[in-house]
Amino acid sequence: MNVKPMREVEEYLAPVAQSVGAELVEAVWNNRDRSLTLVIDAPGGVDLNLCEKFHRAADVALDELDPTYGAAYTLNCSSPGLDRPFKTERDFARHIGEKIEVHLYAPFAGAKYHEGTLSAFEDGAVVLQTAKGELRIPFDKTSKVCLLIEV
Numbered sequence: 001m002n003v004k005p006m007r008e009v010e011e012y013l014a015p016v017a018q019s020v021g022a023e024l025v026e027a028v029w030n031n032r033d034r035s036l037t038l039v040i041d042a043p044g045g046v047d048l049n050l051c052e053k054f055h056r057a058a059d060v061a062l063d064e065l066d067p068t069y070g071a072a073y074t075l076n077c078s079s080p081g082l083d084r085p086f087k088t089e090r091d092f093a094r095h096i097g098e099k100i101e102v103h104l105y106a107p108f109a110g111a112k113y114h115e116g117t118l119s120a121f122e123d124g125a126v127v128l129q130t131a132k133g134e135l136r137i138p139f140d141k142t143s144k145v146c147l148l149i150e151v
Contacts (some may be wrong), residue, residue: 003029003036004067013038016061020053022046023090035074036067039092046079086145092121099148102126106142111146115148116148 009027013144017024022040024118040054041048055077062075086100101115108114114137116130126145130137139145 005126012065016057038078041079051077101148103144105143
């Protein structure tokens with residue numbers, strides 16, 4: 001099925017998300033089940049009411065954009081989830097001061113896994129405060145960076 005680029009969909013829907021107090025994290029097309037999933041986040045988190053509010057607003061906007069060139073599709077809206085990997089500088093900025101985990105492709109500072117408090121993301125590096133001090137880990141060396149979920 002031919003669909004518009006997801007980047008175009010994201011740019012088109014970003015103001016719609018802002019209008020309901022959310023941020024559009026990403027738009028994901030699944031060709032197998034012909035569905036468009038819109039992932040949103042908000043400072044206080046995402047609840048069912050916010051998802052519904054954004055879904056209704058996005059549905060109207062998508063009728064105008066027509067991302068599938070008239071073909072039928074299912075529209076889904078969800079939160080990113082606690083374990084969603086950080087992908088953008090905004091993701092890092094949103095979580096400054098929080099505990100994160102960093103997974104690496106190869107050992108860095110003696111390990112392929114580090115956890116600590118995110119203090120910054122600058123010059124393409126994750127700046128992490130650990131029990132052993134500050135670590136500056138180049139983002140391109142990481143396989144996954146996400147919130148540390150403590151149970």
